[in-house]
Amino acid sequence: MDVARLAEGLHEHTAGFATAVARADPDTSVPTCPEWPLRVLVGHIGQAHRWAAGIVRSGPSPVPDPLDADPGFTEEWSGWLHEGAADLADAVLVADESPVWTFFGPRPATFWLRRMLHDTTVHHADAALATGTEFEVAPDLAADAISEWLEILSDPVTPSMRPAFAELRGTGQTLQLRPDTGPGWLITRTPDGVRWARATGTADATLAGPLRDLLLVFTRRLPASRVTITGDRDLADHWLAHTAA
The missing domain is CATH 3.30.1050.10 (SCP2 sterol-binding domain)
Structure with missing residues (x-):
């Protein structure tokens, strides 16, 4: 999957996530992430996109705690989420195929765009299940998400x-x-x-x-x-x- 499709998918599912949580109670429980209320799930997505962008630009940094993320007021969530996705996509486009740090050793910068795309896709489903909204995913993105998860599980x-x-x-x-x-x-x-x-x-x-x-x-x-x-x-x-x- 090329970088343009990965970026498109990230923006698509960030937008879907933002729509799913719009006007929702921040304290809504997330059944598929039982330790997190909706506010923490939102914080995790925006925080993770920015963290991955920082890795691409500057190298590794400690994994952030989602409980420390501050997505702002509910009405600010959509803009904050879109800004984080755009920051990551821009960082990867500039880095191109340059090797960057990952948990599995140096990989092309697109690793983080793909990882965050599929993390966002699954958490989009979490948000939709929590708020009773629709969740759909394009077949090519769903198939790549399964393959990527198997790549992670099979890595020594x-x-x-x-x-x-x-x-x-x-x-x-x-x-x-x-x-x-x-x-x-x-x-x-x-x-x-x-x-x-x-x-x-x-x-x-x-x-x-x-x-x-x-x-x-x-x-x-x-x-x-x-x-x-x-x-x-x-x-x-x-x-x-x-x-x-």
Whole structure:
């Protein structure tokens, strides 16, 4: 996915997020982020965009605490959110493919645009679920969000940051995501960690459904009942239980 589409997607889902939280009570609970009221979720998005922009421009800095973010008054949220997204997109466009710091070693600056796009997309879903508004995601963005999450889960650095992900190791068990259109994802749990490929075939467990719902189940924003699970249900449940984003 090129930088223009990543930037377009970031602006699209930042706008969708801003619409979902407009005129909402800042103290509204967010069921899919149970420790955060809506104000903290809003703060996290704007704060994360600015933090990532700072990394692209100046190098690493401590991960900020969402509880410290100040998005301002409710009527200021939309402008503040759009400013943060624009700051990140501008920083990445200037940096182009220059290597920057990431948790996984030096990567092109577009790493942070892609990471923040998909973080914003999933949190857009959180905001929509909390406020009873609609959530949609373009198929290309939903597919890339799933692939990016699998890239993170399969990176050998990840279990050192999130020890629970080490539980995803296995002895060859396979799990498949099968969307209603396009190729799926075939995941293999090996002793060394998660391996995956864009493929459709046979697997020990298969989750099938619309791409949007697969993304939201895979990121634990919707219950597993929203998709069709065949094969080893215990394997599917174990995966979902150990991949909370």
